[in-house]
Amino acid sequence: MTGTRNTVHAWLLVLPACVLLAAFTHIPIIGTFIHSFYSSPKPRRPSRFVGFDNYEAMLGDPIFWKSLWNNLLYAGVSVPVSIALALAMALFVNGKLRGQGALRLAYFTPTVLPMIAVANIWLFFYNPQYGLIDQLLKPFGVIGVNWLGSQGTALWCLIVVGIWKEAGFFMIFYLAALQQISTELRECAAIEGASRWTFFWRVSFPLLMPTTLFVMINAVINAFRLVDHIFVMTGGGPDNATSVLLYQIYVVGFKFFDQAYAATLTMVLLLILGVIAIGQFLLADKRVHYQ
Amino acid sequence: MSMVDNKGLAGEVVETIAAWMLGLLWMLPLLFAIWTAIHPSAYVAKFDLLAPITAQNFVTAWEAAPFARYFLNTMLLVTGILLAQFVLCTLAAFAFARFEFKGRDTLFMLVLVQLMVAPDVLLLENYITIRQLGLVDTLPAIALPYLASAFGIFLLRQTFKAIPKDFEEAARVEGCSTLGVLWRVYVPLGKPIYLAYGLVLVSFHWNNFLWPLIITNSVTTRPLTVGLAIFASVDQGIDWSIICAATLMTSGPLLIAFLLFQRQFVQSFMQTGIK
Amino acid sequence: MYFPVAVGGPVTKIIDDYAAGFEKENPGIKIKPIYAGDYQQTVAKVLTAIKGGDIPETAILLAADLFLLTDEDAVVPMDDFVKTADDTAWMNTFYPAFMENAKLKGKTYAIPFQRSTPVLYWNKDAFKAAGLNPEKGPATWAEMRDMAKKLTKKDASGATTQWGVQIPSDGNTAWLFTGITTGAGARLTNADGNKVAFDDPKVIESVQSWYNLSKVDGVQPSGLISWGATPRDFLEGKAAMIWHTTGNLTNIKTNAKFGFGVSYLPGIRQNGAPTGGGNFYIFKGVPKVKQEAAFKFIKWMTTPARAAEWSVKTGYVATSAAAYDTPEMKAYTASFPQAIVARDQLKFAVSELTTHENQRVSKVFNDALQAIMTGSRPAEAALKDAQREGERILKDFK
Numbered sequence A: 001m002t003g004t005r006n007t008v009h010a011w012l013l014v015l016p017a018c019v020l021l022a023a024f025t026h027i028p029i030i031g032t033f034i035h036s037f038y039s040s041p042k043p044r045r046p047s048r049f050v051g052f053d054n055y056e057a058m059l060g061d062p063i064f065w066k067s068l069w070n071n072l073l074y075a076g077v078s079v080p081v082s083i084a085l086a087l088a089m090a091l092f093v094n095g096k097l098r099g100q101g102a103l104r105l106a107y108f109t110p111t112v113l114p115m116i117a118v119a120n121i122w123l124f125f126y127n128p129q130y131g132l133i134d135q136l137l138k139p140f141g142v143i144g145v146n147w148l149g150s151q152g153t154a155l156w157c158l159i160v161v162g163i164w165k166e167a168g169f170f171m172i173f174y175l176a177a178l179q180q181i182s183t184e185l186r187e188c189a190a191i192e193g194a195s196r197w198t199f200f201w202r203v204s205f206p207l208l209m210p211t212t213l214f215v216m217i218n219a220v221i222n223a224f225r226l227v228d229h230i231f232v233m234t235g236g237g238p239d240n241a242t243s244v245l246l247y248q249i250y251v252v253g254f255k256f257f258d259q260a261y262a263a264t265l266t267m268v269l270l271l272i273l274g275v276i277a278i279g280q281f282l283l284a285d286k287r288v289h290y291q
Numbered sequence B: 001m002s003m004v005d006n007k008g009l010a011g012e013v014v015e016t017i018a019a020w021m022l023g024l025l026w027m028l029p030l031l032f033a034i035w036t037a038i039h040p041s042a043y044v045a046k047f048d049l050l051a052p053i054t055a056q057n058f059v060t061a062w063e064a065a066p067f068a069r070y071f072l073n074t075m076l077l078v079t080g081i082l083l084a085q086f087v088l089c090t091l092a093a094f095a096f097a098r099f100e101f102k103g104r105d106t107l108f109m110l111v112l113v114q115l116m117v118a119p120d121v122l123l124l125e126n127y128i129t130i131r132q133l134g135l136v137d138t139l140p141a142i143a144l145p146y147l148a149s150a151f152g153i154f155l156l157r158q159t160f161k162a163i164p165k166d167f168e169e170a171a172r173v174e175g176c177s178t179l180g181v182l183w184r185v186y187v188p189l190g191k192p193i194y195l196a197y198g199l200v201l202v203s204f205h206w207n208n209f210l211w212p213l214i215i216t217n218s219v220t221t222r223p224l225t226v227g228l229a230i231f232a233s234v235d236q237g238i239d240w241s242i243i244c245a246a247t248l249m250t251s252g253p254l255l256i257a258f259l260l261f262q263r264q265f266v267q268s269f270m271q272t273g274i275k
Numbered sequence C: 001m002y003f004p005v006a007v008g009g010p011v012t013k014i015i016d017d018y019a020a021g022f023e024k025e026n027p028g029i030k031i032k033p034i035y036a037g038d039y040q041q042t043v044a045k046v047l048t049a050i051k052g053g054d055i056p057e058t059a060i061l062l063a064a065d066l067f068l069l070t071d072e073d074a075v076v077p078m079d080d081f082v083k084t085a086d087d088t089a090w091m092n093t094f095y096p097a098f099m100e101n102a103k104l105k106g107k108t109y110a111i112p113f114q115r116s117t118p119v120l121y122w123n124k125d126a127f128k129a130a131g132l133n134p135e136k137g138p139a140t141w142a143e144m145r146d147m148a149k150k151l152t153k154k155d156a157s158g159a160t161t162q163w164g165v166q167i168p169s170d171g172n173t174a175w176l177f178t179g180i181t182t183g184a185g186a187r188l189t190n191a192d193g194n195k196v197a198f199d200d201p202k203v204i205e206s207v208q209s210w211y212n213l214s215k216v217d218g219v220q221p222s223g224l225i226s227w228g229a230t231p232r233d234f235l236e237g238k239a240a241m242i243w244h245t246t247g248n249l250t251n252i253k254t255n256a257k258f259g260f261g262v263s264y265l266p267g268i269r270q271n272g273a274p275t276g277g278g279n280f281y282i283f284k285g286v287p288k289v290k291q292e293a294a295f296k297f298i299k300w301m302t303t304p305a306r307a308a309e310w311s312v313k314t315g316y317v318a319t320s321a322a323a324y325d326t327p328e329m330k331a332y333t334a335s336f337p338q339a340i341v342a343r344d345q346l347k348f349a350v351s352e353l354t355t356h357e358n359q360r361v362s363k364v365f366n367d368a369l370q371a372i373m374t375g376s377r378p379a380e381a382a383l384k385d386a387q388r389e390g391e392r393i394l395k396d397f398k
Helices: A003-035 A053-059 A062-094 A100-112 A115-125 A132-140 A151-180 A183-191 A196-207 A209-225 A228-233 A245-254 A259-287 B008-038 B056-064 B067-098 B104-116 B119-132 B139-146 B150-162 B165-173 B178-189 B191-206 B210-215 B224-232 B240-272 C011-025 C039-051 C063-071 C085-091 C096-102 C124-129 C141-151 C173-184 C201-215 C230-235 C246-255 C288-301 C304-314 C327-335 C338-348 C358-373 C379-397
Strands: C002-005 C032-035 C058-062 C110-116 C118-123 C160-166 C239-245 C260-263 C276-283
Touching (some): A003 B104, A003 B139, A053 A259, A062 A100, A062 A151, A062 A209, A062 A259, A062 B008, A100 A151, A100 B008, A100 B240, A115 A132, A115 A228, A115 B008, A115 B224, A151 A209, A151 A228, A151 B008, A196 A209, A209 A245, A209 A259, A209 B104, A228 B224, A245 A259, A245 B210, B008 B240, B056 B067, B056 B240, B067 B104, B067 B139, B067 B150, B067 B178, B067 B191, B067 B224, B067 B240, B119 B139, B119 B210, B139 B210, B165 B178, C002 C039, C011 C304, C039 C058, C039 C063, C058 C063, C058 C288, C063 C096, C063 C110, C063 C276, C063 C358, C096 C110, C096 C338, C118 C246, C118 C338, C141 C160, C141 C239, C173 C201, C173 C358, C201 C358, C230 C239, C239 C246, C246 C338, C260 C338, C276 C288, C327 C338, C358 C379
Parallel strands (some): C002 C032, C160 C239
Antiparallel strands (some): C110 C276, C118 C260
16 A cells, blocks of 8 residues: 555545544533633623633532532442442353343343433332332331432432443443353363362453453443433432532533533543543553453 | 362352342342333332233323334434444544554544543533534434544454454455455454444433433434433323333333344454453 | 423423414414423523524523523513503403512513412321311411321331321422421512522521421421422322422322312411412514514413413413403312312412522522431521522622
């Protein structure tokens, strides 16, 4: 392939995708950055440069801090738990368990259901009077807990829903990876007298690192991106106990129509995602074993 | 496969039970939805096995909102995104995988930014962009931010890279142009990836909520998820029977598709070699 | 003309029929209703459309959005179109309670259409079982509390099987709370929408009494009570008395397996209730002739006969006294006297919280109320903070 024709062809091939990506990812990121330094346009007062005012307001806003904390807690819990569960599910389904196919289906079902739909079902489950969870826990003496209506429990309830939704999806990746671990390795280990558990920790788990990394990236992204259940189940309440960054951005941008503050909040979210991306990148470099 | 198993039979039984309990737990919401949808609202909280079965909830739900139109919107949307992504991501991935050109690696890193920063995060800016394009409340507007996907490009690039160069050489010898090589060699060999990715894509966009919520306003563009959300947020309070019926209606197609294709789905994932 | 309406479900068919009916009587004017979702989404659509140059002629939006729309300079006063004596008479037929947040500085910007007010529903069977007169609901807050004590039942394990009363507190907490504050004699805001009184002692008293229903009297579940689940709770017999919108009347009537009563919201000192729902607005930036057509349409939609029909079909409160005098309404209320309660309560009703930057101010207030109701903040401190924040938001509007 000739040099220049090569280059021209290459650029033509990537152009459509890159234009769209630029238009809806890169340019908006820059736009967000710029807008965070201006005030929101109002009919009688057009947008003007305000320097760091928006950031100052944000740092002094208790709802921002609450949303930030909630988001970090949400991600910090749901990501490791859903990954661990996904791995467990993959191990269950990969073995010689009875009813494998049905189990796999059961684990994966939440993934194909729209979150906005299942949130209503979970709403019923969490109903303090006749909800399913209340009915199940009654014999254990746990009665009448207002799961979604109490500040202490609301966010955890949403975390549970998030984990339930995502774990099955990650399971598939682990399943695929597990099946790639050659049976020879397994047999060698068996001959050497290694128990299943040892085999798992010393061989499988490290080999699964690339998958784990991949799954972790997805899990983190979704932890910050998936807010559908908040809309249906708590509306961010009680008193912002379940408000997370993206939800707050929606409220500020599309209920208050405060463009500037929404941009400022978005900058924080972008910063967090950026830091996590870099962190995972560095981790990838160090820990990944390729077969 | 014989394996020295310290836990023995007891361990296996425990494991089976644990797996099954988890599975049951996982299916509970769906089972509840089915129960509630086929029984009258009086039985929402009473799990009486002899309760009368009715289809009325589905009828009421169907008539209460223009679900037929919502279905159409969602199908058009998902199909459009699927086709566009396949084309755009294939072209770009091919370039990244098989071409040497200046700035390639930097460009690829920039593309990967979209992996971490989904269009949803940039709600407000994207909304402004769409408004400036005059496309607010149109189906293309819902699709546009997603047409080029970093995930798709990444996946396909990996797939293409794994295909031995001999195949391409052979095709070139027969006089294939660049695009021809792409079409005749790479795309067919990437079939399992396309299938797996396609299924993930369909599922994702069928269920997408936040962006369609803010960018659509009318019945003619609203997809199922937004339609369901509006439908469920009634002033009169929640009627679970009807909402569950609507939920089953909107997620039914996807569920059935998964039931039919789950073998292929899992198989194709295994063949993608996502490691 | 195209006109966004914040309704959904089967009600859209009624609007479509009205549109068709108007078109038949007025050939040359085309009406295209747009169903953009709930009030939130509808007003967002309208504002976006205006910014994009695609202005609707009229829309049905939240009455409480009055300041949002006038601050955005989006609407024109109805007075501009009032030409004949008939028109003036028509504008004056609406219940004053509904007109409260339709007027600004002497001009009328909105016409009531789908308005509601909350009422108390009570379970007659539960009353009988508790030894209370099933035909009389509570007349005062204290009475409600005492009745609730008799109505709260527990089972052997100590779990409550029936709560005496449930006043929902999630979502837009301020709406039902306005019922309590008005009953205590407090006003939360002023006519100009630039002052709030969140830390008025009577307001603090109101929220304290509400909180005490759970904490002290043990007659209401603790934590936030779900608006959406409360009607179902009532139907399941889990709550013997509930506060909810009159819009639920048809739902409860259809599904209740017991006799039920409807009464005014019982107040601490007096009767009081908020109004809610949507009004018609006419928008600026549209050719005068189209605005005139919109005005014609609004008059047509709000005739007593039509208002009566709308009320019967949807459960909203009919917007004028004349509507209640129509034969259709008289027949309906004769067979279903519970429907009159909401109307009669109007003489004690005030507008819901309507201020500049309404969404922001409401959120501040709701957050404080929710913090108090979940027991995480004491009433006085939380409301004082809310007051300070509210004043800060409103300082540009003095």
